[in-house]
Amino acid sequence: MSGLLRVEGLVTRFYTEEGVVKAVDGNSFHLEENEALGVVGESGSGKTVTALSIMRLIEAPGRIEAGRILFRGEDLLTKPEREMRRIRGRDLSMVFQDSLSSLNPTLTVGAQIARVLKHHTRLSSRARRRRAVELLAAVGIPEPEKRASHYPHQLSGGMRQRALIAMAISCNPKLLILDEPTTALDVTIEAQIFELIGKLKGEFGMGVFLITHDLSVVASFCRRVIIMYAGKIVEEAPVGDLYANPLHPYTLGLLRSIPPLDGEAERLESIPGEVPDLINLPPGCNFSPRCHLADERCWQREPELLEASPGHRVACWKAGKGGKGG
Amino acid sequence: MRAYLLKRFLFGLLTLLVASFLIFSILRVVPGGPVDALIEEGWDDPELRAQLRHKLGLDLPFHLQYAHWLGGLFRGDLGVSLVLYQGESVGRVILERFGVTAQLALLSLAIALLIAFPAGIASALWKDRFLDHVFRLVALSGVSTPNFFLGIALIVMIGVGLRREWGAGGYVPFGEDPWGWFLRLLLPAIVLGTDHAASISRMLRTSMLDALGREFVLTAKAMGLPRRWVVIDALRNAMIPVVTVIGNSAGALLDGAVITEVIFRLPGLGSFLVQGVYARDLPVVQGVVVVAVGIRVAVNLLVDLLYGFIDPRIRYGSGR
Known part of the structure; x- marks a missing residue:
């Protein structure tokens, strides 16, 4: 079992009065030492809940229902709270959004x-x-x-x-989780902060789990990126690969909503529709109600996260068919 | 902070001035006065009345009477009791009586805090659990039970039923008989203390829950800090509204608990006020009310000072 962090089949739910919120729904991923992993998604996609699950800081009415969180080979989910308090802040640390x-x-x-x-x-x-x-x-x-x-x-x-x-x-710490650490800051300060984190990562061989909704930050700072949508990982790829060859229609939509820095400004696109209600998720693919490619199969059956090429995983029946031309 | 405190202090003085004017004029508007109280049945005669009024300075124009009294006030002289302790300095009696009230207030406040803090913190930490519901019920019955009822109930249950000396009422100085002092103050302090404990603990619960939900608590947990430290963090940040409520309680207690003091026959400020009113002893009523307002003003200033002590944002202002 290699790797600094290996999350397997993580399920985190919140039992609210309105119903069961499936905040994180069966996700698996890994993170190596001295690696920065970007996690991108809209608000409510389960990024922060994933981070808090790793920290074991999910509180009632939330519960980690299933899965394993192997941190340096040991499952954090089986550890008593006492031991977690020794690990948190020492080996496993987190920086929150609003300073x-x-x-x-x-x-x-x-x-x-x-x-x-x-x-x-x-x-x-x-x-x-x-x-x-x-x-x-x-x-x-x-x-x-x-x-x-x-x-x-x-x-x-x-x-x-x-x-x-x-x-x-x-x-x-061996692993540092950053939850949108620069959202409240202006761009020059943001650049300085990431320069600092990059330096620290190199010095200590620290793994960095970076939560953001900003794909451009990921492009400059991370090696790999995970795209989350409605509690699920929909695509995972090395950063270059993701930009060159996005496979999930949602990823494509995200990329198209970033203004390009070079060349003629194309029309900026937004993804139609809204993030689904995590209490009443659609039966098939979570993204199908907003997806222009969706058909019968997408509405009825959930696609699995499968490897499309080495290191590049995607959960979509139509993977790659959206193409660059759309 | 300093400018702020100075401003509050001046406002306090202004409050005192306005209060002194109000109480002085109200007492002169309502019918009846010391003369009625001093003249015995059957001896009523206009000439005697006029003589008395002149002797007591009550025949002077209103503004002169007020100026006279206010002047004394600035010199620390509250005037002379006309009926109750004829010729005795009101200030001296108030000081003596205030001692009793202050002792009762301190004991009551101690009881209130001893109940409110554990109850409030426990209610917040175990929100909507069994203990929280129990404390909620107790607090609700605490605030809804009138003091005169609880006071009399305690006298009947404990004073009459169990221990005669506990419910005896009255006051013994601590130096003379410490145990007797404690026994006589205990029941009234329980009556007052439980009353204030209810409101303090409810405020503590609300404000503690708010603090526990703030992000710095999550940060502290993410740093692995022990639960005890996290609770203390939240408590420190929850204190401002709680200190306000405690200040209100302290002010109310130090003003003299009128009903409770009368029920337990304690010679404090509250019962002095009642006696003053019955006797139409104007300087006594004026004196007690002005002193009570002064106590409120002082307590509020102290609370303002405490805010700065608790929260550095107030201490240093919010600028950089």
Whole structure:
């Protein structure tokens, strides 16, 4: 069993009063050391729930129903909560989207980093404080000593996101999950943040699980990409392959909705229709109600995720038939 | 923060001024006065009345009376009791009575917090579970039971049924008889404490649930931090509305619990006010009310200070 992370048949559901939400529905994927895997999809496609399932942070009314999450060969789903608390933040870490609400407003940034170290290491309180300042410097925060004694609201958005990353990498995790880490930031800061994460990845051989809805971020940062739709992986491919040869009509739609940087601006397209209700999913392919290629078979039977070419998997009866010409 | 506190302080002074004017004028508008209380049946005669009014300064024009009283107020002189303790300084009596009220208030507040915090936190952590429902029921009955009812019920059940001295009422100074002091204050403190515990614990539950749902709690969990730390994080962030409610309770308790003090025959501010009203002793009523307003203003200022202590965003302002 190789690989840093291997997720097999993960099913996560939420038992709400309106019904059972099939947030993640039988997904499998893997992630290697020093690899960045991009996960792309609309809101509600199950990206964040997948990440929280890996972290084992799914709370009632949610439940992980089936599957295995092998992290360095060990199944996280069989581990007691006590052990998970030692793994989280140390080997397996996560950075959330909104840096302002993700930091505790009543503690200084330095103190928040230091207490993660307190929980996971045997460093003395002075050493922890020194390390916190070092970490803030490492993520490129100017005047780290001064900033360490600041409260989150006293920092800019970019600096807060860096501080959050500093906290997440404080114990050199093996796997870092980033949930849309730059959505709230402007483009130059975004580039800086990804440069930083890329550097850290190279230094520590860290695996990166990057959740985003921005395919251009994935293109520049990730080696492989997973496209999710309504709780399911619909396509998985090396980044270059996905751009050159998208197989799923949904992927194609996503790619067509990005404005091109070069050449004549083609007409930007949007995918008609809406993400289906995860409580009442259609019987066949989840995408069939919005798919212009869908026929009888698509409406009735669900396609499996099958390998189309080495490393390139797709779940579509019409795989590739959408073609570039549509 | 400092400018803000200064502003609040000045507003507090203004509140006091307005309150002093209101209470002074209301008492002079309502019929009846100290003269009625002082003249015994059968001795009523206009000349005696006029003499008394003149002696007590009640024949002066309204604005002069008010200016006179207000001037005294600024010097810390609340005037002299006309009926209840004839000739005695109202300020001195209030100070003495306030001691009793303050002791009762502290004991009540301690009981309230001792109940409210565990109950509120447990209700939030085990939302909609058995314990939460139990606390909800208890809190609801707590706020819906009038103090006079619970007070009398406790006297009947415990004072009469179990231990005579517990329900005896009255007051013994702590220095004279610590145990007796405690026993006499315990029942009224339970009556007041449970009343305030209900509202504090409900606010704590709501605000704690809100804090637990915030993203920094998820971050703390994602860093593997122990559950205890996570709960303390949430609690710290949940404190602002809770401190407001506690401040209200503290203010209300320190003003003197009128009904409870009367039921348990405690010589505090509340019962003093009642006596003052019955006796038409104007300076007493005015004095107690002004002091009560002053206490409220002071407690509110203290609460504002506490906000800054709890939340750095208030302490340093929201700018960078």
